[in-house]
Amino acid sequence: MSFAAPHTLMVQGTTSDAGKSILVTAICRILARHKIKVAPFKSQNMALNSAVTAEGGEIGRAQAVQAQACYLEPSITMNPVLLKPNSERGSQVIVNGKAIGNMQATEYHQYKPALLELVVNTHNKLAGSVDVVIAEGAGSPAEINLREHDLANMGLAEAIDCPVIIVADIDRGGVFAHLYGTYALLSDTEKKRVKGFVINCFRGDPALLESGLEWLEQKTTVPVLAVIPFIPNLHIEAEDSLSSSQRDQQASGEENKVKIAVLMYPRASNQTDFDVLRAHPQVDCQFVTEVADFKGADLIILPGSKSVRDDLAGLKTQGWEKVLQRHLRFGGKLLGICGGFQMLGETVDDPIGVESSAGLSEGLGFLSMQTTLAKEKVLRNVSGVCLSTHAKVSGYEIHAGESTGDDLSLPLFSIKAVDDNEAEFMDGAKNADDSVRGTYIHGVFDQPDMLAAMLFWAGLSEVKPFDYNEYTEQNIEKLADAVEEVLPLNMLKKLLSMGE
Numbered sequence: 001m002s003f004a005a006p007h008t009l010m011v012q013g014t015t016s017d018a019g020k021s022i023l024v025t026a027i028c029r030i031l032a033r034h035k036i037k038v039a040p041f042k043s044q045n046m047a048l049n050s051a052v053t054a055e056g057g058e059i060g061r062a063q064a065v066q067a068q069a070c071y072l073e074p075s076i077t078m079n080p081v082l083l084k085p086n087s088e089r090g091s092q093v094i095v096n097g098k099a100i101g102n103m104q105a106t107e108y109h110q111y112k113p114a115l116l117e118l119v120v121n122t123h124n125k126l127a128g129s130v131d132v133v134i135a136e137g138a139g140s141p142a143e144i145n146l147r148e149h150d151l152a153n154m155g156l157a158e159a160i161d162c163p164v165i166i167v168a169d170i171d172r173g174g175v176f177a178h179l180y181g182t183y184a185l186l187s188d189t190e191k192k193r194v195k196g197f198v199i200n201c202f203r204g205d206p207a208l209l210e211s212g213l214e215w216l217e218q219k220t221t222v223p224v225l226a227v228i229p230f231i232p233n234l235h236i237e238a239e240d241s242l243s244s245s246q247r248d249q250q251a252s253g254e255e256n257k258v259k260i261a262v263l264m265y266p267r268a269s270n271q272t273d274f275d276v277l278r279a280h281p282q283v284d285c286q287f288v289t290e291v292a293d294f295k296g297a298d299l300i301i302l303p304g305s306k307s308v309r310d311d312l313a314g315l316k317t318q319g320w321e322k323v324l325q326r327h328l329r330f331g332g333k334l335l336g337i338c339g340g341f342q343m344l345g346e347t348v349d350d351p352i353g354v355e356s357s358a359g360l361s362e363g364l365g366f367l368s369m370q371t372t373l374a375k376e377k378v379l380r381n382v383s384g385v386c387l388s389t390h391a392k393v394s395g396y397e398i399h400a401g402e403s404t405g406d407d408l409s410l411p412l413f414s415i416k417a418v419d420d421n422e423a424e425f426m427d428g429a430k431n432a433d434d435s436v437r438g439t440y441i442h443g444v445f446d447q448p449d450m451l452a453a454m455l456f457w458a459g460l461s462e463v464k465p466f467d468y469n470e471y472t473e474q475n476i477e478k479l480a481d482a483v484e485e486v487l488p489l490n491m492l493k494k495l496l497s498m499g500e
Contacts, residue, residue: 007127007132007133007496007498008123008135008162008496009027009133009135009164009165010136010157010163010165011023011024011027011135011164011165012137012140012153012166012167013137013166013168014140014167014169014178014181014182015139015140015168015172015178016140018140018167018169018172019167019169019201020136021062021136021236021238022200022236023167023200023228023483024066024134024135024136025066025236025476026480026482026484027134027483028066029476030483030487030489030492031070031132033480034489036132037132038130038131038134039077039078039132039134040063040070040133040134040135041077041079041134042060042078042135042137043079043081043119043122043135043152044080044082044151044152045059045060045062045079045081046082046091047060047061047062047083048084048085048269048306049061049237049271049272050398051063051074051396052380052381052398053073053075054073054074054381054418054419056097056380057097057098057379058082058094058097058098058099058398059075060079061237062238065236066134068472068476069476077125077126078126080095080118080119080122081094081118081119082094083108084269084306085306086102086306086307086355089105090105091103091105091108092306093108095115095118097379109148112149116149116156119151119156120160123156123160132496135156135162137152137153137156141153141164142181142186144185154186157190158189158193164190164194165198165495166182166183166196166198167198168197169201170202171203171230175212176215176216179199180216180219183222195495196224196225196495197216197224198224199224199226199228201228201230202228202230209227225487226483226487226491228483231478234478234479235471235472235475236479237272238271258282258298258455258458258460259286259298259299260274260285260286260300261286261287262286262288263315264287264303265289266307266310266311266314268304268305269303269304269306269338269339270304270337270442271287273337273443274445275468276445276446276471277445279471280451282463282464282466290318291319291320297332298332298458299332299335299458300324300327300332300333300334301336301340302334302336302337302339302340302341304338304442305339306339306355307355308342308348308350309348309350309356309359309361310356311339312361312363313361321364324364328435331435333437333457334366334435334436335439335454336439337442337444338397338398338439338440341428341429342363342371342399342401342438343363344363344364344367344436345365345366345367345403345438346362346363346365346369347360347361347363347370347371348360348361348363348373348401349370349372349373350372350373352373352375354374355400366431366436367407367429367438368407369404369405369406369407370403371401371402371403371404372401373400373401374400374402375400376400377398377399378397378398378440380396380397380417380420381394381396381417381418382394382396382397382415383415383416383418384415384427385414386450386453387413387414388412391453392449393413393450394418395443395444395446397441397442398442405429407430407431408429410429410432411426411427412429412437412438413426413427414426414427415427427440428440434457446469448465448466448467451466
């Protein structure tokens with residue numbers, strides 16, 4: 001099964017959130033802007049943030065961002081296996097962009113050997129279409145309990161025969177222990193693959209690290225290739241829930257802001273929908289988990305959910321139902337997206353146990369609407385217009401189920417599937433006084449005019465222009481500039497066996 005991959009480089013990490021996704025994004029943009037055709041690859045991703053590809057498949061959101069860094073459209077070849085947790089021990093398993101069912105952790109572990117050949121073949125197909133592949137590991141290669149049947153870290157590197165660099169986040173503390181311990185737990189053949197270490201998020205004078213770097217190289221014979229400085233106010237969409245560096249990040253500068261609260265339930269998905277709100281200088285957007293932490297807002301948003309009925313039950317148990325009722329009585333606005341949209345209706349029925357156990361749940365009742373979950377997911381990129389403002393809207397749909405009811409006669413958008421000649425169709429719903437809205441569209445805030453219209457509806461009287469796509473590009477460039485300064489092109493080419 002081995003495949004010589006001289007132009008594939010794999011980035012692994014000492015821990016989750018060590019900076020693997022960010023580093024892959026940076027390397028991809030560095031190579032791409034030097035006219036090298038490059039693509040990202042992650043064999044197995046576990047994330048609730050996902051994206052829809054042009055083929056109509058589902059991949060991890062991080063790989064969609066990395067594709068953007070490569071100036072490419074996202075493809076299912078960039079992330080052949082995606083796991084979307086829907087319980088403490090189980091996940092929905094998505095292979096080649098399509099859900100194949102739910103599996104418990106032990107069941108999936110037994111299934112992994114069958115997936116290794118698939119991910120290797122997918123990598124080979126992708127590698128044949130570009131000059132360079134930058135692959136991303138998952139978690140850490142030193143997780144001893146997961147070494148057997150590994151297809152995410154060294155198991156993949158061995159199967160495709162590629163070099164590896166290992167990144168650690170110094171902000172977490174113990175960076176030398178992380179790097180040395182990870183390396184020490186590798187097998188002899190795996191150690192030979194490690195061509196260098198990268199230290200991420202360093203604040204201060206790099207000279208202070210020199211004695212530690214020398215010690216690490218003496219102990220491992222592996223060089224520290226780069227020390228990447230902490231980059232303040234960097235915005236790159238997180239792989240899953242907000243990373244530690246992004247959680248407290250909020251745009252500043254405007255005194256007159258609209259306050260938005262996004263309710264974070266355990267299986268909240270596609271939290272990247274709200275990155276644009278957190279970046280907007282006129283928006284104070286907070287993620288709220290507990291009722292006691294809610295300090296009022298102009299707009300409350302219910303995000304998507306991987307387990308709608310369970311998260312809905314959790315909201316009710318915590319007392320959010322009464323908070324939402326009071327919020328609306330006092331003139332606030334309420335928006336549901338995807339699973340959050342389904343919660344706003346009268347019932348959510350899962351007759352065959354698509355997301356968890358089969359059953360019928362009473363919804364929050366803010367919209368006259370009923371939802372029945374179905375086995376087949378709706379996966380499509382969409383574009384269209386807002387019916388009330390004619391603002392352009394675009395995004396993607398990832399949901400199981402169909403909603404019906406009286407309030408759907410008051411839709412929000414007229415849309416059509418991208419690259420599809422089918423007729424336009426309606427999306428979303430609102431109540432009679434337009435205080436409650438719901439939509440299946442992820443990314444509904446990303447277009448400037450639609451963002452402005454939504455913020456005006458939420459209560460912001462004078463909305464300043466904000467182009468999120470341009471903002472995202474600026475941040476990818478900012479990241480690439482900082483990384484290329486310490487990890488230059490010639491070093492990357494050497495790691496990739498591409499010469500000078």
